[in-house]
Amino acid sequence: xxxxxxxxxxxxxxxxxxxxxxxxxxxxxxxxxxxxxxxxxxxxxxxxxxxxxxxxxxxxxxxxxxxxxxxxxxxxxxxxxxxxxxxxxxxxxxxxxxxxxxxxxxxxxxxxxxxxxxxxxxxxxxxxxxxxxxxxxxxxxxxxxxxxxxxxxxxxxxxxxxxxxxxxxxxxxxxxxxxxxxxxxxxxxxxxxxxxxxxxxxxxxxxxxxxxxxxxxxxxxxxxxxxxxxxxxxxxxxxxxxxxxxxxxxxxxxxxxxxxxxxxxxxxxxxxxxxxxxxxxxxxxxxxxxxxxxxxxxxxxxxxxxxxxxxxxxxxxxxxxxxxxxxxxxxxxxxxxxxxxxxxxxxxxxxxxxxxxxxxxxxxxxxxxxxxxxxxxxxxxxx
Amino acid sequence: xxxxxxxxxxxxxxxxxxxxxxxxxxxxxxxxxxxxxxxxxxxxxxxxxxxxxxxxxxxxxxxxxxxxxxxxxxxxxxxxxxxxxxxxxxxxxxxxxxxxxxxxxxxxxxxxxxxxxxxxxxxxxxxxxxxxxxxxxxxxxxxxxxxxxxxxxxxxxxxxxxxxxxxxxxxxxxxxxxxxxxxxxxxxxxxxxxxxxxxxxxxxxxxxxxxxxxxxxxxxxxxxxxxxxxxxxxxxxxxxxxxxxxxxxxxxxxxxxxxxxxxxxxxxxxxxxxxxxxxxxxxxxxxxxxxxxxxxxxxxxxxxxxxxxxxxxxxxxxxxxxxxxxxxxxxxxxxxxxxxxxxxxxxxxxxxxxxxxxxxxxxxxxxxxxxxxxxxxxxxxxx
DNA sequence: AACCGTTGTTAAAACAGTTTACCATTCTTG
DNA sequence: CAAGAATGGTAAACTGTTTTAACAACGGTT
Numbered sequence: 001x002x003x004x005x006x007x008x009x010x011x012x013x014x015x016x017x018x019x020x021x022x023x024x025x026x027x028x029x030x031x032x033x034x035x036x037x038x039x040x041x042x043x044x045x046x047x048x049x050x051x052x053x054x055x056x057x058x059x060x061x062x063x064x065x066x067x068x069x070x071x072x073x074x075x076x077x078x079x080x081x082x083x084x085x086x087x088x089x090x091x092x093x094x095x096x097x098x099x100x101x102x103x104x105x106x107x108x109x110x111x112x113x114x115x116x117x118x119x120x121x122x123x124x125x126x127x128x129x130x131x132x133x134x135x136x137x138x139x140x141x142x143x144x145x146x147x148x149x150x151x152x153x154x155x156x157x158x159x160x161x162x163x164x165x166x167x168x169x170x171x172x173x174x175x176x177x178x179x180x181x182x183x184x185x186x187x188x189x190x191x192x193x194x195x196x197x198x199x200x201x202x203x204x205x206x207x208x209x210x211x212x213x214x215x216x217x218x219x220x221x222x223x224x225x226x227x228x229x230x231x232x233x234x235x236x237x238x239x240x241x242x243x244x245x246x247x248x249x250x251x252x253x254x255x256x257x258x259x260x261x262x263x264x265x266x267x268x269x270x271x272x273x274x275x276x277x278x279x280x281x282x283x284x285x286x287x288x289x290x291x292x293x294x295x296x297x298x299x300x301x302x303x304x305x306x307x308x309x310x311x312x313x314x315x316x317x318x319x320x321x322x323x324x325x326x327x328x329x330x331x332x333x334x335x336x337x338x339x340x341x342x343x344x345x346x347x348x349x350x351x352x353x354x355x356x357x358x359x360x361x362x363x364x365x366x367x368x369x370x371x372x373x374x375x376x377x378x379x380x381x382x383x
Numbered sequence: 384x385x386x387x388x389x390x391x392x393x394x395x396x397x398x399x400x401x402x403x404x405x406x407x408x409x410x411x412x413x414x415x416x417x418x419x420x421x422x423x424x425x426x427x428x429x430x431x432x433x434x435x436x437x438x439x440x441x442x443x444x445x446x447x448x449x450x451x452x453x454x455x456x457x458x459x460x461x462x463x464x465x466x467x468x469x470x471x472x473x474x475x476x477x478x479x480x481x482x483x484x485x486x487x488x489x490x491x492x493x494x495x496x497x498x499x500x501x502x503x504x505x506x507x508x509x510x511x512x513x514x515x516x517x518x519x520x521x522x523x524x525x526x527x528x529x530x531x532x533x534x535x536x537x538x539x540x541x542x543x544x545x546x547x548x549x550x551x552x553x554x555x556x557x558x559x560x561x562x563x564x565x566x567x568x569x570x571x572x573x574x575x576x577x578x579x580x581x582x583x584x585x586x587x588x589x590x591x592x593x594x595x596x597x598x599x600x601x602x603x604x605x606x607x608x609x610x611x612x613x614x615x616x617x618x619x620x621x622x623x624x625x626x627x628x629x630x631x632x633x634x635x636x637x638x639x640x641x642x643x644x645x646x647x648x649x650x651x652x653x654x655x656x657x658x659x660x661x662x663x664x665x666x667x668x669x670x671x672x673x674x675x676x677x678x679x680x681x682x683x684x685x686x687x688x689x690x691x692x693x694x695x696x697x698x699x700x701x702x703x704x705x706x707x708x709x710x711x712x713x714x715x716x717x718x719x720x721x722x723x724x725x726x727x728x729x730x731x732x733x734x735x736x737x738x739x740x741x742x743x744x745x746x747x748x749x750x751x752x753x754x755x756x757x758x759x760x761x762x763x764x765x766x
Numbered sequence: 767a768a769c770c771g772t773t774g775t776t777a778a779a780a781c782a783g784t785t786t787a788c789c790a791t792t793c794t795t796g
Numbered sequence: 797c798a799a800g801a802a803t804g805g806t807a808a809a810c811t812g813t814t815t816t817a818a819c820a821a822c823g824g825t826t
Contacts, residue, residue: 046812057776062814072774092543093480094812098781102476104523114706116508122500129499129526138545139524140487143512160475161782162521268707305712323497324651329688429782440806445784455804477782481811 045088054082065090096161105132105350106140106163108154110170115143119322120292120339121169124191127343128167135351137164144168149177158186164354167191167346172235187353189361191346192339194236201353201361203346207237207319210335210367211244214289214317217333217369219252222378223287223315226254227278229264229271229299231291238291241319245289260285264295271298279308286314286378293318293334300330300374311376321370330373338365428471437465448473479544488515488733489523489546491537493553498526502705503675503722504552507574510726511550518734520547532560541569547737550574550729555618570736572744574729575722577619584736584744586729590623590702593718593750597672597700598631600716600752605761606670606698607637610661612647612654612682614674621674624702628672643668647678654681662691669697669761676701676717683713683757694759704753713756721748 047065051058056079063071064079071079082088096102107128109115132139140163144154154177157163165187171178172193181188182199190202218226228245232238242261249256259281264270271290275298278285290296296318300310308314310330318334342365349361430448434441439462446454447462454462465471479485490511492498515522523546527537537560540546548570554561555576564571565582573585601609611628615621625644632639642664647653654673658681661668673679679701683693691697693713701717725748732744 048812058813059776059778059815060774063775066814070774075774089539089542091480091812092545093476093485094781095814096781097474097476097480097783098812098814100814114502114505114509116512117500117502117505117706119497119500122497122505125499126497129524133526133528133531141512141522141524143516145516148516156472159472162475301712323500329684431782441783442785442806442808443804446805449784453804458804474782477811478784479811480782480813481784483784 045086047088047090050079050082050086050088053086054079101164101354102161103136104138104140104163105347105354106142106157106166108142108144108166108168108171110175111143111145111148112170115170116141119324120320123322123339124169124343124346127340127345128347129343131344131347135347137347137351144171144175144177152180155180155184155186158184165189165350167350171195172232172238174234187350189346189350189353192237192337192342194362198360198362201349203342203349203361203363203365204237205337205339205342206364206367207240208244210319210337210369211241211289212248213367213369214319214335215245215248217371217375218287218289218315218317219248221287221315221375222381224254224378225260225282225284226287226289227260227262227275227282227285229262229274229278229288229290229295231264231266231270231295233263241289241291257282264291264298266292266294268294268298268301271295272302273298275299275302276306287375288314288316290316290318293320293322293332296332296334296374297328300328300332311374313379315375317369317375333372333375334370335367336370337367341365428469430471430473433462433465433469433471436469437462484547484737485544486519487521487523487546488730488737489525489540489549491549491551491554492524492526493558494526494528495553498553499524502707503703506705506722507552507726507729510723510728511730512726514727514730518730520730520734527554527558527560535563538563538567538569541567548572548733550733554578555615555621557617570733572729572733572736575620575720575725577745581743581745584732586725586732586744586746586748587620588720588722588725589747589750590620591627593702593720593752594624594627594672595631596750596752597702597718598628600754600758601670601672601698601700602631602635604670604698604758605764607761608643608665608667609637609670609672610643610645610658610665610668612645612657612661612671612673612678614647614649614653614678616646624672624674640665647674647681649675649677651677651681651684654678655685656681658682658685659689670758671697671699673699673701676703676705676715679715679717679757680711683711683715694757696762698758700752700758716755716758717753719751719753721750724748 047058047061051061054061056075060071060075061079061083064076064083092103107125109121112118115121129139140157142148142154142157148154154166157166166181167189168178169191171190173195178190178195178200188201190200192204194200194202194204215226226245226249228242230238230242233242246256260278262274262277264274271294274295275288278288288296288299290299296316299316303310303314303316310316316332318332319337320339321334321336345363345365349363353361430441430444434444437444439458443454443458444462444466447459447466475486490508492504495501498504512522523540525531525537525540531537537549540549549564550572551561552574554573556578561573561578561583571584573583575587577583577585577587598609609628609632611625613621613625616625629639643661645657645660647657654677657678658671661671671679671682673682679699682699686693686697686699693699699715701715702720703722704717704719728746728748732746736744
C-alpha cells in the first residue's frame with residue numbers, strides 16, 4: 001500500500017478513499033476534443049537505460065554525470081549526447097541514498113503566528129535562498145512548534161536523511177533544544193544570535209556596534225534622558241543592545257535608570273505600550289532607543305497620537321531597517337542590519353560545515369546607523 | 384529584531400530526554416582534550432539490523448512500520464519494542480526511492496525581491512505549512528526566478544523526485560510556464576488565481592464577492608465618484624475586482640470612466656502615485672477602491688500628507704486584510720481574504736491530487752468586508 | 767621479451783527501504 | 797477428515813544511483 005506510512009493522521013483516512021492509481025507505464029495519450037493528440041509524457045528513463053543505449057556501463061554514465069576525470073573526452077561526449085537525447089535526469093533520491101549528501105538544508109523558524117510573513121525573517125530567508133540555490137541546495141522550511149521539538153523531529157530531519165544541515169532563525173537561549181544539535185554534532189548554524197558559551201556555530205549582526213552608533217547619535221543631539229524599549233532578555237544579541245545602551249550612558253556621565261527600560265515584546269503594540277509606560281515614569285525622556293523597527297513604529301504611533309511630536313518632542317531610533325519603512329511618516333532613523341548578507345553567509349558557512357570543515361563558526365557582520373527623520377536635536381538646544 | 388518568544392517553552396526537560404541516548408547498541412566515544420568525554424552518537428541502525436535483533440524478517444519490520452494488517456498484534460508489539468529500543472528511524476530516501484511518494488511538496492513563489500517577507504504570501508504559507516505538517520509532508524520553497532524556469536527546474540522538481548506536487552503562489556496568466564505542469568500532468572495547484580480556461584487546478588478567494596461588498600459599502604455611503612487603484616491586469620482574480628467595480632458603478636447608474644482607473648503595481652509607492660494621478664484627473668473623487676492593502680496604505684499616506692483627510696474627504700477601501708494594519712491610523716476598511724484557510728485548502732487538494740484523485744480542482748472561498756475607520760459618509764451628505 | 771605504469775572501463779557491491787510471490791500453519795466447512 | 801480458505805510470515809526481487817576493486821589494452825623501460 002503506497003499510502004503514507006508513519007505519521008498518518010485522521011486525514012489520511014479520506015485519502016485512502018482515492019483509488020491508488022496503478023502505475024500507467026509507457027506513455028500516456030491525452031485526448032483533446034475527439035482527436036487523439038499525442039502528449040508524450042517522457043518515459044521514465046534511468047541510468048541503466050542510458051548506459052545500454054550509449055553502449056557503455058552504468059558506472060561510466062555515472063562518472064560522466066559527475067564529471068570524473070577518469071572518463072576520456074570522447075566517451076564523455078558520446079554519453080552526454082545520449083543523456084540529452086533521452087532527456088535523462090538522475091533520480092536524486094537514489095543519488096542521495098548512495099551518496100553522502102542530500103543537498104537539502106532546512107530553515108527552522110520559531111512558532112510565531114506570523115513567522116512566515118515577517119520582514120525580518122523574510123530578508124534573511126532571501127539571502128539563504130539565493131545562496132542555497134547557487135550552491136545547488138534545496139531549502140526545506142519548518143516551524144519549530146513545541147510539539148515538533150518535543151517529538152524530536154528536529155533531529156529526525158538529519159536521522160531520516162531529510163537534510164544535511166539546519167539554519168535556525170529567531171531562537172535564543174531559552175530554546176534549550178538547540179543544544180541537541182551540538183550534542184549530536186549535526187551541522188547547524190544559529191542565525192543572528194549566540195548560544196551558551198559559544199556552544200553553537202553562529203553568525204550574527206554586530207548589535208553592539210549598532211547600538212553604539214545609535215547612542216552616539218542621540219547623545220550628540222543633546223539628549224540626556226534616553227529611554228529604551230528592549231525585548232527578549234533571553235537573547236544574547238538583544239542583551240548586547242541593552243548593555244551597550246547602559247554603558248554609553250555611563251560613558252557620557254549619565255546615570256542609567258531602571259525606569260528607562262521597558263520590554264516591548266518585539267511587537268508594534270508592545271512598543272506603543274512600552275512608550276506609554278516610559279513617559280509616565282519619566283516625562284523628561286526626549287529620546288527612545290528601540291530594539292527593533294516594529295516597536296519603534298509602535299512608539300511613534302503612540303507618541304503622535306498622544307500629542308508628542310516626533311522628532312520635535314521625542315526622537316526615536318529603531319533596529320533592523322526593514323523595507324518600506326523609509327516611507328513612514330516620519331521616516332525612521334534606524335540601525336541597518338545586513339540581514340540579506342547574513343542569510344548568505346549563514347548558508348555558506350553551513351555548507352562548509354556539511355562538507356567537513358570543522359572550525360567553530362562565529363562571524364559578526366558590521367551594522368550602521370541610517371539617519372532619517374525620526375531623530376532630531378534636543379528641544380532645549382534648538383535656536 | 385532577533386528573538387521572539389517561543390510559545391510556552393517548558394522544553395528544558397524534554398531537551399534532556401533527547402541528549403545522550405542510552406541505546407543498547409554500540410556507541411562512539413568522542414574525545415575532547417585529553418579527557419574522554421562520553422558523547423554517545425547513536426550508531427546508524429537500519430531495518431536489517433532491527434529485523435535481526437527482533438528475530439524476524441526485514442519484510443516484517445517494514446510491514447510493522449507501515450501498520451500493515453497482515454502483521455499479528457503480538458509480532459507488531461515485539462518489533463515495535465525493538466524499534467524503540469534501538470532508536471531506529473527509517474531512512475526516508477530509501478523509503479521514497481522504493482515507494483511511490485516523496486512526501487514533500489514544493490511552494491513556488493514569484494521572483495519578487497521581498498517575496499519571503501510578504502504578509503500576503505506569509506499568511507498563505509502559514510496555512511500550507513500547518514496542513515502539510517499534519518498530512519506528514521515536508522515543505523520545499525523555491526523562488527521561480529526566470530533562470531530557474533528557463534532551465535526547466537520546475538519540472539526537474541518532479542522528474543528528479545524532489546517533490547510529489549507543487550503549490551504556485553502569486554502567479555498569473557503572464558507566467559506561461561505554468562502550462563507545463565498541465566502538459567505533463569504533474570500535480571500542481573495554482574493558489575489564489577485561475578489560469579487559461581480552467582486549464583489548471585486552482586483555489587482562490589472570491590474577489591468578485593469582496594469587490595461587490597466594498598462597492599456596495601461605498602455606494603451606500605453616498606459616494607458617486609469612486610476611483611480604483613488596480614494592479615496586475617494579467618491576473619484573472621485582479622480582473623474580477625475591476626470588472627465588479629465597473630459593473631457595480633453601472634448598476635448604480637454611474638458611468639464608469641477610464642480616468643478613474645490607475646495601476647498601482649501592488650506596492651505602497653505605486654498606490655500613492657496612483658492616488659496622485661487619480662486626484663489630478665478628477666478632484667471630485669471621494670472614494671478609492673484599492674486592489675490590495677499595501678496600495679491602500681500608500682493611498683492614505685499620499686492623501687494625509689497632501690491635505691486630504693481620510694475618511695472625511697476621501698474614503699479608502701483595501702483588499703487582503705493583512706495583520707497589524709488594524710492598528711494603522713486611520714485603521715483600514717478592507718476586504719478580508721481567508722488566506723490562511725486558502726493555504727490549508729490548497730495543500731489538502733494538492734495531496735488528494737497526488738494520491739490519485741482526478742477531478743479538476745476549482746474552489747472559491749468566500750470573502751467579507753471588514754469595516755474600520757478609513758471609510759465614511761460622502762461629505763455633502765453629512766449633517 | 768618480460769615487466770611496469772598509465773589510462774579508461776566495467777562488474778559487482780553497497781545504500782536502505784518496499785513489494786510480491788510463495789510457503790507454512792491454523793481455521794472452517796461440506 | 798480432507799479440501800479450501802484465512803492468517804502470518806519470509807526470501808528475493810526491485811527502486812536508481814555511487815563507488816571500489818579489478819582488469820584489459822597500450823606505451824615505455826630494462
